[in-house]
Each structure stands twice: as C-alpha cells, then as structure tokens.
Amino acid sequence: MNIADVIHAKADGPQGQIFTIGPGDNVTTLLAALAEHNVGALVVTEGSADDLQVVGIVSERDIVRRLARDGAEILDRPVSEIMTTSVLTCTPADAVDAIAETMTDRRIRHMPVLADGKLAGLVSIGDVVRSRIRQLEHDRGQLEQYISS
Amino acid sequence: MNIADVIHAKADGPQGQIFTIGPGDNVTTLLAALAEHNVGALVVTEGSADDLQVVGIVSERDIVRRLARDGAEILDRPVSEIMTTSVLTCTPADAVDAIAETMTDRRIRHMPVLADGKLAGLVSIGDVVRSRIRQLEHDRGQLEQYISS
Numbered sequence: 432m433n434i435a436d437v438i439h440a441k442a443d444g445p446q447g448q449i450f451t452i453g454p455g456d457n458v459t460t461l462l463a464a465l466a467e468h469n470v471g472a473l474v475v476t477e478g479s480a481d482d483l484q485v486v487g488i489v490s491e492r493d494i495v496r497r498l499a500r501d502g503a504e505i506l507d508r509p510v511s512e513i514m515t516t517s518v519l520t521c522t523p524a525d526a527v528d529a530i531a532e533t534m535t536d537r538r539i540r541h542m543p544v545l546a547d548g549k550l551a552g553l554v555s556i557g558d559v560v561r562s563r564i565r566q567l568e569h570d571r572g573q574l575e576q577y578i579s580s
Numbered sequence: 581m582n583i584a585d586v587i588h589a590k591a592d593g594p595q596g597q598i599f600t601i602g603p604g605d606n607v608t609t610l611l612a613a614l615a616e617h618n619v620g621a622l623v624v625t626e627g628s629a630d631d632l633q634v635v636g637i638v639s640e641r642d643i644v645r646r647l648a649r650d651g652a653e654i655l656d657r658p659v660s661e662i663m664t665t666s667v668l669t670c671t672p673a674d675a676v677d678a679i680a681e682t683m684t685d686r687r688i689r690h691m692p693v694l695a696d697g698k699l700a701g702l703v704s705i706g707d708v709v710r711s712r713i714r715q716l717e718h719d720r721g722q723l724e725q726y727i728s729s
C-alpha cells in the first residue's frame with residue numbers, strides 16, 4: 432500500500448481537498464481558514480494555481496506556541512513568520528509503512544505529497560496510521576485464513 | 581493489549597506525567613503550560629491532589645477555534661469557557677483496539693484514563709494507534725513463524 436492509495440481514499444471523503452494559504456496572509460486569516468475547512472494545518476504556497484510551490488506548512492501547534500511566546504500581536508503578523516519552512520514531503524509512490532514510521536519517529540503530523548514536484552495532496556499522521564492498521568488487519572486475516580484452510 | 585500497557589509504556593518516556601490545569605486559570609496560562617510541557621492538550625481538574633475530579637479537557641484545537649471566533653479577548657478568559665466538558669474517558673482495563681476505534685471514529689485526539697474514578701493518565705490517539713500497530717505487527721510475525729515452521 433502506498434501514499435497514492437491514502438490520497439485516493441481521502442479524495443472520496445470530506446477531507447479530499449487540499450487547502451492552502453499564502454505566506455503573506457496574516458494569522459487571523461489563517462485562523463478563519465482552519466476553522467472554515469475544519470483542519471489542523473494548511474500548506475503554504477506561492478505561485479499560480481497550475482504551478483504551486485510549497486514554501487512551508489503551518490499548523491495549530493505553530494499558532495499556539497507563538498501565541499505563548501509573543502502574545503496577541505502575532506494575530507496581525509504574516510503566516511511566513513510562524514510557519515515551518517523545513518517541510519518533509521513524500522510522493523504518491525512512497526510506501527505507507529515507511530512514511531508512518533518517519534511521521535511517528537519525527538513527530539510530524541502533516542506531510543505534503545508532491546507528484547512530479549507539484550502539490551498533489553496533504554496526508555496527516557491519522558490518515559497514514561489508519562491505512563497501516565487496515566493493511567496489517569488485512570494481512571493477519573489472510574494468514575489466519577491460510578492456516579485454517 | 582489494554583490501556584494499562586499504553587500508560588506504562590508512556591510512564592517510562594518523556595510523556596509519562598499527567599499535566600492538568602484548573603478551570604479558573606486563564607487561556608494565557610494554558611498556552612504557557614502547553615508550551616512548557618510540550619503537549620497538545622491538558623486535563624482540566626478540580627479538587628485536591630489525592631482526589632482530582634476531571635471537569636473537562638482543553639486542547640490546541642479549542643484555543644484556535646475560539647480565537648477564530650472571538651479574537652484575542654479569549655486570552656484573558658478562564659479555561660472553563662473554552663474547554664470541552666463532554667469528555668469521553670476510558671479505564672486501564674479497556675482493550676486498545678476498541679479505544680483506537682472509538683477515537684478514530686469520533687475524531688477524539690485525547691482521552692483521560694480513570695482508575696476507580698481517579699485520574700490515572702491521558703492517552704492520545706497517537707499513543708493508542710502506535711500500540712495497535714505494534715500488536716498487529718507482532719500478531720503477523722507470530723502467524724508467519726507458525727506457517728514457516
């Protein structure tokens with residue numbers, strides 16, 4: 432099972448769209464966008480719709496940590512000041528178990544998916560571990576069936 | 581494998597302590613506590629140390645959603661105004677797979693663990709699914725060994 436399967440499973444559900452924000456948008460706009468789409472993170476992108484460049488990722492965690500440090504003044508600051516710029520990405524061909532391990536080990540909640548360098552999706556640790564659990568349950572079922580037959 | 585195993589695994593690591601906050605503490609204090617302990621949620625408790633009563637749970641998500649709605653004024657408001665009061669809890673005896681399913685289905689990230697009605701821990705969806713994956717990998721290994729022998 433690979434990341435393409437995870438993206439396709441999401442594409443059929445309510446979390447199928449990729450939501451993005453610009454680095455120059457402010458944190459108040461970001462808060463509204465997270466609430467509107469009911470998500471915990473957005474990919475920060477620059478460029479035209481058919482050639483989006485990923486410049487960062489910004490999450491609830493980034494907001495609350497900066498709020499703790501700098502207070503309410505961050506609400507007027509641009510997303511570029513609070514986003515994470517060292518973004519680990521994956522591709523549709525990556526194996527789910529490898530990505531699940533990377534996200535768990537490095538405590539990464541969200542990872543953009545790039546296909547031929549273009550933004551193709553965003554997977555969360557939740558998406559990835561759910562796929563991993565389904566795969567393992569399937570494997571166990573197959574082995575049990577093999578033993579009993 | 582049950583929730584007691586998850587708590588014991590956490591107790592040996594950096595996330596072993598249970599961090600709590602009072603319903604009367606304000607959101608600025610909450611932000612500082614989340615940053616200090618490097619966690620995403622705290623259990624809201626009342627009462628003396630040997631008889632803590634769980635009155636709610638409060639997370640990064642609660643903060644950013646209320647910030648989006650009400651703006652910076654929430655920073656001075658008490659935790660009781662933004663916390664989630666309908667808290668699903670579990671016990672050390674609960675099976676990990678059942679709790680993993682409940683948390684996934686109901687999109688609950690954190691669940692307090694009560695032992696004899698007393699707060700005994702806090703498990704995250706991450707803790708629970710990691711245990712579930714380890715269990716399934718172990719099961720698969722056993723079955724494969726059985727088949728090859």
